[in-house]
Amino acid sequence: MSKLVIEAGKADRQYFKDLLAYRELFLLLAWRDVLVRYKQTIIGVAWSVLRPLLTMIVFTIVFGRLAKMPSEGVAYPILVFAALLPWQFFSNTVNEGGNSLISNANMISKVFFPRIIIPTTSMLVSLIDFLISILILSALMVWYQHVPTWKVVFLPLFLGLAAITALGVTYLISALNVKYRDFRYVLPFIIQFGLYISPVGFSSSVVPDNWRLIYSLNPMVGVIDGFRWAIIGNTQMYWPGFFLSVGLAGLLLIFGFGFFRSVEREFADVI
Amino acid sequence: MSIIKVENLSKKYIIGHDRHAGSAYRYQSLRDTVAHMARGLYQRLRHPLSPNTENTEIEEFWALKDLNFEIQPGDRVGIIGRNGAGKSTLLKILSRITEPTSGRVEIDGRVASLLEVGTGFHPELTGRENIYLNGAILGMRRAEIRRKFDEIVEFSEIEKFLDTPVKRYSSGMYVRLAFAVAAHLEPEILIIDEVLAVGDAAFQKKCLGKMEDVSKKGRTVLFVSHNMGAVIDLCSRGFLIESGRVAMEGSARGVVRKYLSSTITKSTHKSWTHEAAPGDATCKLRSLTVCQENEPILGSALISSPVQICVSIDVETPANELGLTLLVSDSEGKVIVHTSSMMNRRLRTPDRGQHFLKATLPAYLLNSGDYIVSVVSDIPNNRIIFDEENVISFDVSLDCEEVGRYPANSWTGATGPGIVEWARWEGQDEFPPVP
Numbered sequence: 109m110s111k112l113v114i115e116a117g118k119a120d121r122q123y124f125k126d127l128l129a130y131r132e133l134f135l136l137l138a139w140r141d142v143l144v145r146y147k148q149t150i151i152g153v154a155w156s157v158l159r160p161l162l163t164m165i166v167f168t169i170v171f172g173r174l175a176k177m178p179s180e181g182v183a184y185p186i187l188v189f190a191a192l193l194p195w196q197f198f199s200n201t202v203n204e205g206g207n208s209l210i211s212n213a214n215m216i217s218k219v220f221f222p223r224i225i226i227p228t229t230s231m232l233v234s235l236i237d238f239l240i241s242i243l244i245l246s247a248l249m250v251w252y253q254h255v256p257t258w259k260v261v262f263l264p265l266f267l268g269l270a271a272i273t274a275l276g277v278t279y280l281i282s283a284l285n286v287k288y289r290d291f292r293y294v295l296p297f298i299i300q301f302g303l304y305i306s307p308v309g310f311s312s313s314v315v316p317d318n319w320r321l322i323y324s325l326n327p328m329v330g331v332i333d334g335f336r337w338a339i340i341g342n343t344q345m346y347w348p349g350f351f352l353s354v355g356l357a358g359l360l361l362i363f364g365f366g367f368f369r370s371v372e373r374e375f376a377d378v379i
Numbered sequence: 380m381s382i383i384k385v386e387n388l389s390k391k392y393i394i395g396h397d398r399h400a401g402s403a404y405r406y407q408s409l410r411d412t413v414a415h416m417a418r419g420l421y422q423r424l425r426h427p428l429s430p431n432t433e434n435t436e437i438e439e440f441w442a443l444k445d446l447n448f449e450i451q452p453g454d455r456v457g458i459i460g461r462n463g464a465g466k467s468t469l470l471k472i473l474s475r476i477t478e479p480t481s482g483r484v485e486i487d488g489r490v491a492s493l494l495e496v497g498t499g500f501h502p503e504l505t506g507r508e509n510i511y512l513n514g515a516i517l518g519m520r521r522a523e524i525r526r527k528f529d530e531i532v533e534f535s536e537i538e539k540f541l542d543t544p545v546k547r548y549s550s551g552m553y554v555r556l557a558f559a560v561a562a563h564l565e566p567e568i569l570i571i572d573e574v575l576a577v578g579d580a581a582f583q584k585k586c587l588g589k590m591e592d593v594s595k596k597g598r599t600v601l602f603v604s605h606n607m608g609a610v611i612d613l614c615s616r617g618f619l620i621e622s623g624r625v626a627m628e629g630s631a632r633g634v635v636r637k638y639l640s641s642t643i644t645k646s647t648h649k650s651w652t653h654e655a656a657p658g659d660a661t662c663k664l665r666s667l668t669v670c671q672e673n674e675p676i677l678g679s680a681l682i683s684s685p686v687q688i689c690v691s692i693d694v695e696t697p698a699n700e701l702g703l704t705l706l707v708s709d710s711e712g713k714v715i716v717h718t719s720s721m722m723n724r725r726l727r728t729p730d731r732g733q734h735f736l737k738a739t740l741p742a743y744l745l746n747s748g749d750y751i752v753s754v755v756s757d758i759p760n761n762r763i764i765f766d767e768e769n770v771i772s773f774d775v776s777l778d779c780e781e782v783g784r785y786p787a788n789s790w791t792g793a794t795g796p797g798i799v800e801w802a803r804w805e806g807q808d809e810f811p812p813v814p
Contacts (some may be wrong), residue, residue, distance in 0.1 A: 114475060114484035136515040144503045218498045219516055220475035288425055289418075376477040377392065378417055 123369075126222050134225045138232035141204075145233060156240045160196055164188050167309035177310045180336070180343050183252040189245050190339040191308045191332045194270040198236045198277075198328060199299050205230035205278035206295050209286050213379045223372050224365075227282040238267075245339070266334035269357055271328045273301030274379035276360030279368040286375055300306060307332055313344065326355040380487070381449040382568065382599050383473070388446040388482035389623075390468050391432045391439055393420065416672045421571070436492030442468040444623040446482070452567075455600040457614035457631045459638050465623040470494060470572050473601070488567030488599070491518050495572070497557030502546035506556055509545055527563045534589070562589040568599045595800055607635045607712025632711070639712055639751065639769065647676055647773045653693070657765040661698055662756055664765050665733070666691040669752070669773040679776040682747055682795045686775070687738040690754065694729045698758050701729055704736055706753040707745070708769075715750070715793060716740060721759070743795030749774045 112122070146152035162183055171177045172184035179187050205227035209216065212226050249256065281298075285291045306328040307315075315323045323329055324346070330353020337345050409584040450456055458466050469502030471477045474492035499516040500509050510531055519709045525529075532538055535556045537548075545553055591613060604610050610617065610631055619641075627637055650666035651657065651757065657664045670673050670687040680686050688705055701720075707716040720726045720736060737740040751772045756764040777790070790796050804810055 112486040112490075114472065114479065114486070116479050116481050119485065132521055133515045136512055136521075140501055140504065140512055143508065144501060147503050199503070212499075214495075215499050215516065218495045219492070287421070289421070290425070330683075373478045376471065378421060 125220070127224070130221050133221055134229065137225060137254060138229045141233045142236055145236075153240070156237045157244060160189070160192050160241050160244060161194075164192055167192075171309040175310075177314060180311050180313065180340060182250075182254055182340050182342075186248055186252055186254055186340065187311060187336065188309060189241075189248055190336045191306075193238065193241050193268060194266070194331045194335050195303065195306060195308045196241065197234050197267075197270055197310075198274045198331070199302070200234035200237055201231045201271075201274040202277050202281060203295065203299060204233060206281040206285055207275075207292060209282045209375065209379070210289075210292070216379050217376050223375055224279070224368060227278045227368075228275065230278065231274060234274075254340075256339060259338045259341050260348055261338075263335070263338045266331060266338055269334060269354060270331045272361050273357040276357065276362075276364035279361075279364035283368045283371040286379055287371055298304065302328065303315065311336070311343070312346070312363075320346050321352060322347050324352045325356065327353045327360060329353055330357070346356075380395040380452070380489050382452040382454075383448075383450040383601075384484075384485040385446055385448050386483045388443055388469075388472065388484060389441060389480050390465075390477070391441050391480040392417065393439060403525055406524045442477070443472070446504070446623065446625060448618060448625055448628065450599060450601070452488075453597045454616055455614045455631075456602065457610035457617045457634070458603045458620060459610060459617060460620035460626075464620045466620050467494075467572060467619070468623075470601065470603060472571055474570055481539045483553075485795060486568065489518070490568045490570060491564040491566035492570035493517070493564070493572065494570075496554060496561060500545060500553070500557060503544055505544055506535075506541045506548070509556065510560055510668040513557065514563075517561060517564055518566065519564065520696070523565075523796060531559045531563050534585075535561060540800070558586050561588055562718060566598070568601070570601045572603045573605060607639065607708075611635055611711055635711055639710060645772060647771055649771050650691075656693070657767050658692075658756065659764055661694070661696045661763050662701060662796055663693045663695065664690070664754065664756065664767060665693055667752065667754060667770050669771060670737075676773060676804075679774045680745075681778040682745070682775050683742050683778050685742050686745065686773075688738045688752060689741070690736045692729075692734050692736070692756070694734060696730055697729065697731050698761050700727050701764075702727075702757050702759055703736060704757070707740070708751045708753070709793075710751070711750040712751075715745065719763060741798070743798035746790055746792055746795045747775050747777045 109117075166190045168184045170181065171188070203317050208226045208230050209223070216223060216226075248254075281291070281295060285295070305326055312320070312323065312329055312333055330350045333343075333345060333350060333353075404805060416786050442463075446469065448463075458469065460466050469476070470492065471494070472479050473486070474490065474494065476492075476494075497513065499513055501512065504512065510528065511521070511524055515521065524575075532541060535552075535558070537552050537556055540548065540552065548556070602610065602614055614631040617627075617629060617631040619634050619638050627634055629637075631708070637791050647669040648667070651664065651666075653663065653665075655801070666689075668689045669680065670676060671680055671684050672690050673687065688704075688707075690703060692703065694701065703720040703726075705716070705718050708714045722736075726736065747771060751769045753766075753768045754770055755766045758764065775795075805811065
């Protein structure tokens with residue numbers, strides 16, 4: 109049994125060891141959240157199916173039919189749904205994760221565990237919704253007789269990028285939420301705003317070429333373009349923008365994690 | 380080789396005072412107050428221009444200051460002290476929930492802390508699911524929980540409801556399940572905060588018994604409680620913490636005695652001016668006196684006549700129901716008498732104005748010894764108006780000739796020998812009476 113030393117500002121030495129030691133708690137908390145979510149099975153699953161489906165229908169009508177945006181050679185619902193997959197994964201994670209520390213305040217003030225487990229858990233829960241959405245997309249692709257190319261094997265990579273982006277933002281927001289309690293009222297606005305500035309309802313090819321690099325400052329642009337590239341198969345990737353997005357997503361994660369770490373030690377005192 | 384070594388441990392909180400809070404609201408403990416004030420401070424930092432800024436003062440508060448101690452493996456240490464002395468902060472630092480401001484702690488073993496029963500219980504989940512969840516939160520491995528699962532279920536006495544969501548449990552069942560999980564923790568070091576205050580008496584006893592088993596297996600236990608009887612029963616050593624420092628260290632019994640004698644005023648009477656009186660806008664405590672035959676006692680109370688505890692309160696806003704509770708404890712903190720003015724229907728709704736109440740304890744109810752009186756006033760099921768611990772004390776001495784024939788300390792009962800009536804059997808029937 110190794111000796112545990114507690115000193116002011118010296119928690120870092122044990123940090124990653126603790127993370128490893130508490131991996132079971134991490135899985136159990138994720139299991140709890142999934143269980144609670146789907147406890148009323150019909151409502152839980154129906155909600156995970158209906159939400160992306162309804163959003164897809166609205167976006168298809170507004171952007172595809174009314175605004176007549178280009179569809180990259182596939183049925184417009186598939187274009188929209190390929191983007192909705194990562195977007196909903198991102199927004200669910202940020203939304204749930206952002207408020208997760210507050211809703212588990214009691215645990216934080218009574219038990220020790222690496223606090224980062226809590227917001228990270230919400231990503232696993234969103235992953236379940238993501239998998240349900242993948243099934244819907246498969247059904248759509250069968251319906252529209254769209255056969256994916258070999259590129260689809262890269263989908264997990266882009267999912268990883270989506271996870272990195274979502275976690276970076278979630279860490280930042282969840283920590284801010286503890287520090288400033290009315291931050292939670294800002295959160296829905298941030299998510300809504302993100303939807304407007306991300307190419308969910310339309311293809312990012314409609315953005316003028318000289319603006320695309322700037323547009324890619326939003327890391328979700330790279331994620332969504334990647335998903336469309338992997339699923340649709342014949343879209344053009346704007347690689348400089350993609351790598352900019354990847355770099356920014358990485359920086360966001362490092363910054364979000366760092367900020368979380370710096371605020372984490374006072375959580376129990378202020379929550 | 381010590382298992383826990385604490386060196387110069389200090390913890391500072393920054394608190395903001397709200398001058399408008401007044402005395403209308405009373406906090407249960409300073410810990411809550413600190414948390415409340417810290418929150419208030421953040422609110423103000425966020426709205427620096429809001430008009431109530433001038434109502435706050437920022438102040439540093441040292442919950443712990445240069446604390447030093449060592450604990451040996453197998454020690455069962457009771458930590459006692461007044462509210463706000465820093466006990467809970469110490470436990471939080473040892474449990475790694477919060478960081479110290481300075482100083483160093485070395486811990487040589489696996490720690491499990493129980494600062495609350497049922498942490499992380501989710502109402503939607505079943506008893507079975509919550510056992511796994513709560514066990515993991517308390518630091519048990521899944522394999523360990525699986526191994527002890529049947530034992531936990533048996534201990535909790537809720538087998539039939541194992542697959543019912545805990546939101547449908549009665550509060551007693553809930554506490555029993557939560558305790559059952561906690562009681563099966565097997566760390567090298569077990570840290571327990573005031574958690575035994577909940578649950579029914581029989582189950583509390585069962586838990587204390589289980590914890591004693593745990594400590595007999597050579598585990599180290601740190602136990603914070605206001606229940607001095609439990610501290611003496613469970614612990615071998617005691618620490619008395621006063622304003623963030625260890626004021627005394629020794630046997631549990633010795634430390635409890637010292638604590639109780641330091642907290643009580645050696646006086647059979649206490650009164651307050653209207654301004655200084657404990658209480659709020661509803662009711663204020665003005666005086667407390669021990670009397671016999673309607674006269675304040677001077678030296679000791681005599682065992683052969685009733686003891687009267689006389690209370691004077693000012694009711695300023697008549698409430699629907701107002702209770703006055705008296706607790707008489709012995710020198711080891713064990714409550715001997717716990718009674719309330721609610722017992723008398725006519726006293727339940729006092730009018731505005733000053734009231735003088737008298738609680739009479741029959742002769743011989745208390746055996747010879749030292750007693751401490753605490754007084755609490757509350758609006759039932761609503762809030763506590765004041766809670767004054769260990770306000771006055773008195774001692775009872777043997778006075779009648781009959782009991783005086785024996786050495787003074789030979790009467791060991793909680794009650795005096797004369798409370799029992801002895802007589803010759805005078806029934807017409809055969810002796811002994813057959814049911």
